Amino acid sequence: MRYLFRPPGTDGAALLALPWHEPLEEWDPALLLEVPQRGISRHVVRFVAEQGRVFALKEIAEPLARHEYALLGEFEEEGLPSVSVLGICIDRPGGQDAILVTRYLEYSMSYRYLFSRPSARQSVDQLMDTLVVLLVRLHLAGIFWGDCSLSNTLFRLDAGALAAHLVDAETAERHPQLSRGQRHYDLELARERVGAELLDLQAGELLPDGVDPIDVADSLPVRYDRLWDEVTHEEVFRADEQRYRVAERLQRLNDLGFDVGEVELVTSDEGARLRVETRVSAPGQHRRELFRLTGLEVQENQARRLLNDLRTYRAYLEQRSGAPVSEAVAGARWLADVYQPVIDAIPPELAGRLAPAEVFHEVLEHRWFLSEQAGRDVGTTAAARSYVRTVLPATPEELTTPSVIANRS
Amino acid sequence: MASIEMKNIVKQYGDGYPAVNDVSLDIADGEFMILVGPSGCGKSTLLRMIVGLEDITSGDMVIGGKRVNDLAPRERNLSMVFQNYALYPHMTVYENIAFPLRLSKTPDDEVRRRVTEASDVLELKEHLERKPANLSGGQRQRVAMGRAIVRQAEAFLFDEPLSNLDAKLRGQMRTEIARLQRRLGITTVYVTHDQTEAMTLGDRVCVLRKGSIQQVASPRELYEQPVNLFVAGFIGSPPMNFLPATLEGDRLQTPFGPVVLDERRAAAVRGRGELLLVGIRPEYFEDATLVDEAKRPLGSVFRARVDVTEWLGDSQYAYIPYEAPEAVTTQLRALSRELDSEELRTQAIVSIDATSRIREGREAEFWLDSRKVHVFDPQTGENLTRDAEAGARLTQMATEDRVEQVQDAQASGQTVSGATTGGGQGSGAHRAGAV
Numbered sequence: 133m134r135y136l137f138r139p140p141g142t143d144g145a146a147l148l149a150l151p152w153h154e155p156l157e158e159w160d161p162a163l164l165l166e167v168p169q170r171g172i173s174r175h176v177v178r179f180v181a182e183q184g185r186v187f188a189l190k191e192i193a194e195p196l197a198r199h200e201y202a203l204l205g206e207f208e209e210e211g212l213p214s215v216s217v218l219g220i221c222i223d224r225p226g227g228q229d230a231i232l233v234t235r236y237l238e239y240s241m242s243y244r245y246l247f248s249r250p251s252a253r254q255s256v257d258q259l260m261d262t263l264v265v266l267l268v269r270l271h272l273a274g275i276f277w278g279d280c281s282l283s284n285t286l287f288r289l290d291a292g293a294l295a296a297h298l299v300d301a302e303t304a305e306r307h308p309q310l311s312r313g314q315r316h317y318d319l320e321l322a323r324e325r326v327g328a329e330l331l332d333l334q335a336g337e338l339l340p341d342g343v344d345p346i347d348v349a350d351s352l353p354v355r356y357d358r359l360w361d362e363v364t365h366e367e368v369f370r371a372d373e374q375r376y377r378v379a380e381r382l383q384r385l386n387d388l389g390f391d392v393g394e395v396e397l398v399t400s401d402e403g404a405r406l407r408v409e410t411r412v413s414a415p416g417q418h419r420r421e422l423f424r425l426t427g428l429e430v431q432e433n434q435a436r437r438l439l440n441d442l443r444t445y446r447a448y449l450e451q452r453s454g455a456p457v458s459e460a461v462a463g464a465r466w467l468a469d470v471y472q473p474v475i476d477a478i479p480p481e482l483a484g485r486l487a488p489a490e491v492f493h494e495v496l497e498h499r500w501f502l503s504e505q506a507g508r509d510v511g512t513t514a515a516a517r518s519y520v521r522t523v524l525p526a527t528p529e530e531l532t533t534p535s536v537i538a539n540r541s
Numbered sequence: 542m543a544s545i546e547m548k549n550i551v552k553q554y555g556d557g558y559p560a561v562n563d564v565s566l567d568i569a570d571g572e573f574m575i576l577v578g579p580s581g582c583g584k585s586t587l588l589r590m591i592v593g594l595e596d597i598t599s600g601d602m603v604i605g606g607k608r609v610n611d612l613a614p615r616e617r618n619l620s621m622v623f624q625n626y627a628l629y630p631h632m633t634v635y636e637n638i639a640f641p642l643r644l645s646k647t648p649d650d651e652v653r654r655r656v657t658e659a660s661d662v663l664e665l666k667e668h669l670e671r672k673p674a675n676l677s678g679g680q681r682q683r684v685a686m687g688r689a690i691v692r693q694a695e696a697f698l699f700d701e702p703l704s705n706l707d708a709k710l711r712g713q714m715r716t717e718i719a720r721l722q723r724r725l726g727i728t729t730v731y732v733t734h735d736q737t738e739a740m741t742l743g744d745r746v747c748v749l750r751k752g753s754i755q756q757v758a759s760p761r762e763l764y765e766q767p768v769n770l771f772v773a774g775f776i777g778s779p780p781m782n783f784l785p786a787t788l789e790g791d792r793l794q795t796p797f798g799p800v801v802l803d804e805r806r807a808a809a810v811r812g813r814g815e816l817l818l819v820g821i822r823p824e825y826f827e828d829a830t831l832v833d834e835a836k837r838p839l840g841s842v843f844r845a846r847v848d849v850t851e852w853l854g855d856s857q858y859a860y861i862p863y864e865a866p867e868a869v870t871t872q873l874r875a876l877s878r879e880l881d882s883e884e885l886r887t888q889a890i891v892s893i894d895a896t897s898r899i900r901e902g903r904e905a906e907f908w909l910d911s912r913k914v915h916v917f918d919p920q921t922g923e924n925l926t927r928d929a930e931a932g933a934r935l936t937q938m939a940t941e942d943r944v945e946q947v948q949d950a951q952a953s954g955q956t957v958s959g960a961t962t963g964g965g966q967g968s969g970a971h972r973a974g975a976v
Contacts, residue, residue, distance in 0.1 A: 193705040313593040317614040327644040336631030
């Protein structure tokens, strides 16, 4: 047998003791972890936990495994929202298929979960828009997915918003650029799959009344075309509108979840023509900034939220001491005095239902809500206590992320 | 159903590289056409241009008499079979087949009619009301085919559908696809790099090399009357042997002794250069001690030392090394590299009867059927002895077989009737835009 894995190799080394020579279907259940947040797969897929981390193992033909391994590696390096691939095991005895190992996307939710329970948090519209953002991002990067479906997508909460991640690249193809035909065909496949998946939930009586599978599926191309146009269209305007129009366009792209790369502005007597190159990577400016200051790894919107709180705290420190406080010091103090106490307030039995940064975001929301009721600022500590007592327990237990479950046992 | 006509199709990428170079190919209504060739030959690009995934640089793509160059994929109404294998667990097998129609809001009675017909052809009738969880591997694949059938597409397209299945399921599916295509009589284009798949499935096979068509013919014509060295080397397993030869009178001098050519072939070869390549298929050889006296004079006999023998129960192969000049080995090495095959060493693979007692490491006497050898120009690769008329007869026979089979299937009511009303032959113009 042969194992290929990407750095850090320690994750891969921890998995070497598993019975790779046996068919995945026959692995001792004691080695495996039940993961409720998963879609439909035509392959054998199993989950294992090793040293507190959770991995998804998928048995597929070697050429497909190699292809997917290479592509997912590329996607990760480019900052595309996809699962992170660890490695593959090939040349298994008896001519068995290869096994592809990916890191489980912690705190993610499957569409089955999201659709089958009406939630105040996310609407069907939001879900479809999120999926379309992912598809547009992939298409901009020259990736034909070939199997865009809800089953192949996982959703994560990001400061109340949703972010979609690609979890299956088996059929994906990389091109220098996609033709119109490729994009439309990919979209047509997506429409059909999403429709079928929702019809399936309906057949299983898991779809809330009022959600029409066909209408939802048919809305995909419309949403896609709208977003694609927003992201790629060239604009022409009068020279005197330039400054304001360029700024407006860039702001609009940011709001849609895209970072802007190069901006090309060609002026002539008729006016200015604006072409914007959109970065394919998911925005990460705030994420990187927060990581630099605190070492926390969170999602983009969460990072923006946390950074705002950090800055407020820094101002408070400066005001209190009457002297400037460096960014680095403020970051360390905020982490120890503000963020960590909130996270520590989560009782063990409620841990893992939401990502820590998401909990912090919700506590800030809760604080605002309580403060408004009380007519004064109640403070983060009181808000965290109240949140943990009244809000967090209402979050479904089945959302608990697998690594937390694995670490409990 | 519809015919597919390609006229001078060119696909050129940004860097100027022509992935497909001036391809003209007519696929008849109801025909099963295979596009085959080693990687990089342009077969997938060609299929993608039929589907509408790749823009066509120049030329015309005509489906059912209509030019489709500028139509989006869904407007072409073609069906990529096996594009969606997913089985949806809460839906019955019936709904798993029907959902493409549900999504296009097809009326219930029309859905029922089409699903029933498709399930008859696919022998899934008893399973329709069940959930898909307990279907076998083959049945699952048939559900995927059912989805393609109910769409009533103009044609079925397959892009290496079996390449990732295990050997057993691959064999099953090959049979299944062939049977289905015959019963439905639907125009089918099938891309593969596997010459065995190509030979067993297609009515006609289009062999591509570096974006150009080499030969379009029935499997038998390709096998017996290849146009050039490339086709001769690509079709057949184990491959055709190529030996260096020089012509003396009506005889070819080869490492395996003289081979006598008949007058037609001798005339065709004469004056075509000093050094030639003679192509001999493994089964044109035999252990000389086992050849009928009556047959013996039709070929030549030579002695050679056997390097290795492979006994497979029902058949046996012997490997015979031979000497070849540098020019020939270089040519053969380049060919095998292009065919993605293991390097052709300068040894012949010969098929001998399973009962033969020829041993490894010893000299033995072999017989060679000289009636069927071909002679190639090593520079251009051209087959100098190809009998075009004989080849055309083989392909004509295959075409007649196909027409007969489709008529039989239609007569016994096994085909899916489509949206055709009034009982006439189905044609593109009748199709209600399915998707």
